[in-house]
Amino acid sequence: MKVYSFPRGGIYFEDSTVPAKDSSVIAFLPGLSVIPLVQHTGSRAYPIVSVGDYVKEGMLIGRGQGFGSTNIHATVPGKVIRMVSRKTTDGQISDALVIRLEGAFEKLGKPEEVFSWQGLSPFELQRLISEYGIVEMEGTGYPVSDMLSGLHSAREPLTLVVRCVFDDPWLAADYVLCRERLKAVVEGSVILARAGRIGRIVFAVSRSEQALGTSLLAEAESWDVSSSLILVGSRYPQRNRRELELVLRLYEKREEIPLGSLLILGPATLAAVHDAVKLKKPILDRYVAVGGAAVKNPQVMKVRIGTRIGEIFAECGGFVDKPKRIASGSPILGRAVADLDEPIIKTSYAVFAIPESRLGGTFARRCIGCGECRSVCPVGLDPEELFKIAQIRRNRETLATLAAECHGCGCCEVVCPSRLPLSTTIADAALRGN
Numbered sequence: 160m161k162v163y164s165f166p167r168g169g170i171y172f173e174d175s176t177v178p179a180k181d182s183s184v185i186a187f188l189p190g191l192s193v194i195p196l197v198q199h200t201g202s203r204a205y206p207i208v209s210v211g212d213y214v215k216e217g218m219l220i221g222r223g224q225g226f227g228s229t230n231i232h233a234t235v236p237g238k239v240i241r242m243v244s245r246k247t248t249d250g251q252i253s254d255a256l257v258i259r260l261e262g263a264f265e266k267l268g269k270p271e272e273v274f275s276w277q278g279l280s281p282f283e284l285q286r287l288i289s290e291y292g293i294v295e296m297e298g299t300g301y302p303v304s305d306m307l308s309g310l311h312s313a314r315e316p317l318t319l320v321v322r323c324v325f326d327d328p329w330l331a332a333d334y335v336l337c338r339e340r341l342k343a344v345v346e347g348s349v350i351l352a353r354a355g356r357i358g359r360i361v362f363a364v365s366r367s368e369q370a371l372g373t374s375l376l377a378e379a380e381s382w383d384v385s386s387s388l389i390l391v392g393s394r395y396p397q398r399n400r401r402e403l404e405l406v407l408r409l410y411e412k413r414e415e416i417p418l419g420s421l422l423i424l425g426p427a428t429l430a431a432v433h434d435a436v437k438l439k440k441p442i443l444d445r446y447v448a449v450g451g452a453a454v455k456n457p458q459v460m461k462v463r464i465g466t467r468i469g470e471i472f473a474e475c476g477g478f479v480d481k482p483k484r485i486a487s488g489s490p491i492l493g494r495a496v497a498d499l500d501e502p503i504i505k506t507s508y509a510v511f512a513i514p515e516s517r518l519g520g521t522f523a524r525r526c527i528g529c530g531e532c533r534s535v536c537p538v539g540l541d542p543e544e545l546f547k548i549a550q551i552r553r554n555r556e557t558l559a560t561l562a563a564e565c566h567g568c569g570c571c572e573v574v575c576p577s578r579l580p581l582s583t584t585i586a587d588a589a590l591r592g593n
């Protein structure tokens with residue numbers, strides 16, 4: 160089977176400190192849950208419970224307010240004991256409700272009630288996806304119902320791309336979820352296709368996981384929907400939208416299958432769509448890869464939203480070495496965690512801790528002109544040149560044009576032997592507009 164890869168740049172990313180991808184373990188329920196009212200791209204959800212109120216598992220506690228905002232639900236039963244301001248694992252500061260675990264669970268440990276969705280209209284499916292606060296869990300937390308609204312005016316064919324691209328070992332949680340919840344991922348894809356009036360589903364799977372791709376396709380064939388499988392390369396950043404679109408357009412041309420507009424979503428999001436529509440369940444937990452050289456027993460865990468990061472590390476046996484850097488996401492694009500009380504939110508797919516001995520020197524030295532950054536840039540930019548322009552803040556127009564082409568993959572920064580903060584500086588300059 161042909162493997163499609165983006166034409167230039169990129170890196171092979173390996174890390175021996177990620178957890179094994181064989182299975183997940185269920186994390187303990189948190190005694191105190193911290194539920195931020197922002198777990199999405201838009202404005203804060205409006206709290207509809209107060210301190211002192213009792214809440215049930217899965218109960219609506221914050222109502223989304225407009226585009227980009229979504230509903231927030233309690234993930235455990237209990238009493239709201241305070242409202243705090245908290246940093247979340249995606250770096251935002253948000254008001255958060257602290258819930259002390261009390262009382263009986265509505266869903267946990269009970270037989271799941273299954274609802275038939277086949278008779279529902281696209282509008283009704285979208286309403287359920289909105290009601291249960293489903294966001295893109297592998298990205299920025301963009302609400303899926305807003306994505307669907309954006310499709311209504313599309314005139315060309317639409318394709319749902321199920322992104323199972325593991326170009327980064329820290330996507331271990333997505334991989335385990337795909338294997339453990341394969342049927343839910345596929346049915347969630349079919350539901351989403353119906354909700355968005357999407358005619359085709361393409362499973363984009365890393366070449367190294369061909370068996371997984373074959374299983375996804377076989378499962379999809381039991382549904383009345385056009386589906387196909389494309390194998391893609393394992394070089395990072397193959398899963399980025401730009402690089403994935405590049406290979407999908409090559410596939411479209413070669414196979415003569417008109418794909419039209421692409422809606423790209425990952426397996427965690429699609430399993431959540433399945434749960435919202437078929438089980439009438441909001442996102443109560445998520446798969447998280449917990450590891451790093453400072454952690455005793457790295458593992459993929461199924462963690463309740465609102466669990467504090469410190470508790471997760473403790474459940475992995477704690478630290479074998481004093482962590483110098485604790486972060487959420489991938490080591491390439493991750494964000495530093497300042498406080499172990501930060502909670503896991505809908506978009507937290509990995510947390511890791513690195514001891515000082517593994518960090519090496521962190522101070523920036525001078526460019527030695529090795530050209531490594533240019534050779535790995537998938538766009539063909541000159542990151543060192545961009546970095547210089549961004550630093551001296553001249554040639555604003557040139558910088559704005561070039562920085563707009565940079566999609567922040569971070570490859571240049573990873574390979575720079577002088578440890579210059581290349582992509583970080585370029586991204587900051589692009590944000591500032593100078």
Ligand code: SF4
Pocket residue numbers: 535536537538539540541542564565566567568569570571572581582585
């Ligand atoms: S972060 Fe930007 S400049 Fe650096 S390699 Fe990626 S696309 Fe190129």
Ligand code: SF4
Pocket residue numbers: 525526527528529530531532533542543574575576577578579581
């Ligand atoms: S990789 Fe770093 S040292 Fe090498 S040319 Fe680029 S900026 Fe300079």
